[in-house]
Amino acid sequence: MIEVSIYRYNPETDKFPYMQKFEFTPPEREIMVLELLTLLKEEDPTLSFRRSCREGVCGSDGMSINGKNSLACITPLSDVLQKNKIDLRPLPGLPVIRDLVVDMTEFYNQYEKIKPFLQNDQPHPEKERLQSPEERSKLDGLYECILCACCSTSCPSFWWNPDKFVGPAALLQAYRFIADTRDTRTEERLESISDPFSVYRCHGIMNCVNVCPKGLNPNKAIGEIKKTLLLRKESGNELIAKSGGT
Amino acid sequence: MNGSIIWYLQRISSLFVLTYTIWLFSSFRSFDGTFLGWDLLTSSIVFRLFTTITIISILMHAFIGLWTVGTDYLTSRTLGFLSYRLANYADLIRNSYQILFVFLGLIFLIIVLIVIWI
Known part of the structure; x- marks a missing residue:
């Protein structure tokens, strides 16, 4: 019993x-x-x-x-x-x-904010946009998110500012498209989250990593986004973002 | 305000404070304990400039930290956990809190500048 x-x-x-x-x-x-x-x-x-x-x-x-x-x-x-x-x-x-x-409206609002779809300004290829296995491997650990919201709702920063802080789940997806070599809107994506709240309210508490049922690491993705944001003025965004944020 | 600028300001200011602390303690090693020795140290232009920059760094660092705390914990959402009525005054409470620490910071800066430079 x-x-x-x-x-x-x-x-x-x-x-x-x-x-x-x-x-x-x-x-x-x-x-x-x-x-x-x-x-x-x-x-x-x-x-x-x-x-x-x-x-x-x-x-x-x-x-x-x-x-x-x-x-x-x-x-x-x-x-x-x-x-x-x-x-x-x-x-x-x-x-x-x-x-x-x-009510998951606030969670989905943040997900919507990061535009979770591939954006490419170049003309459509005859068949498909190709990636090398190395380029594709950068998306591993990012695309598997099932949007269960376990991570975002365990994050104190998301509790306090769910309307301003994007949250670990949506930031993981934001980096999934920033790191994707087929996406050409990296600068716009970074600009949209460059304010003091969207990304920088992550203080690395790591609750998101601790609870993710898929074993993903949103904190690492957030770290890569921060690194890309911090270096982009100096070295050129596209180069840094597409080389994996390092 | 750009989040990256705030991030850099907070880290650079903390490095200034750390460097100043190390420099100050290393200066004490050659300090002979007399009034003259103390006067020589504190009246030097290096000490005055370094202290001024450090005080500004401390205030900048503190402002960013306290602003972050205020925008996390003094919002209608968080104050609403304590009382629904209090949540209605969240903006007023947060703005008052920010004005208070800016005011205290300015007083601190003025006093330090007077002590060091005048």
Whole structure:
């Protein structure tokens, strides 16, 4: 028997959020936290949470599990149980819509701001824009982000300024396009985040690296963006950015 | 304001302060403990210029740091955690806080300049 404590809030009926405790007997086999929630939802159909692929690809079920942001679908229950207790809360820093469901508008606004698509001013080639294997390898560790928001919502800088600080997830994607040799709008991309907040509010706390369920390193990408921004006036942006920010 | 300029200002100012501290302590090694020795050190043009630049660096460094703290923790969002009512006055509180430390910084600068140069 384990004790499951879940953040509950329904703005239509609750004045304040509260923690509801459930007693639960897990099955013999290993289950993920998402399955625990699904089984609890059979007991209490009002319990709300997001889920879709249940295999760590869609990024829908990001939540705070015992204080650490993770994807419920790929987090084994046995890994996170502490003294037979588990605490489930919504991703911190974002407005709660209901129970474990958060309003991700601010997160997506920042993602939209960095223009997460390839921009190329040159004429369209006959077939496709080619890259060498070395150029392509610079995108490894960047393109795999599933936008679960675990990193951005674990970042204090994003908590305090979600409207100004782009956040680790969107900055990882910003660098994915800055580092892409097929993209020709590097200067515009850098200029759009050159203010004191967009990138420079990252103080290297590293929570983003600690929680990323895909094992990515947004902090490294942010460091590369900072380096490119700091050196671009001296040496020419295109050269530095396309050579990998070094 | 460009974020890169602020980044450079903060790092360069800290290097100035570090260099000044090392230089000052190394000057004390040759200090004989007399009033004359102290007067010779503090009345030299190198000491006066270096101290002035360092004081300006300290103030610049402190301003950037305190401004960052203010724009992180004195916003309607963060003050709203304490009280919804307080959140309505976030801009006023943050601006007052900034005016206060700019004012204190200027007083500090004036006093130091008077002590060193006059």
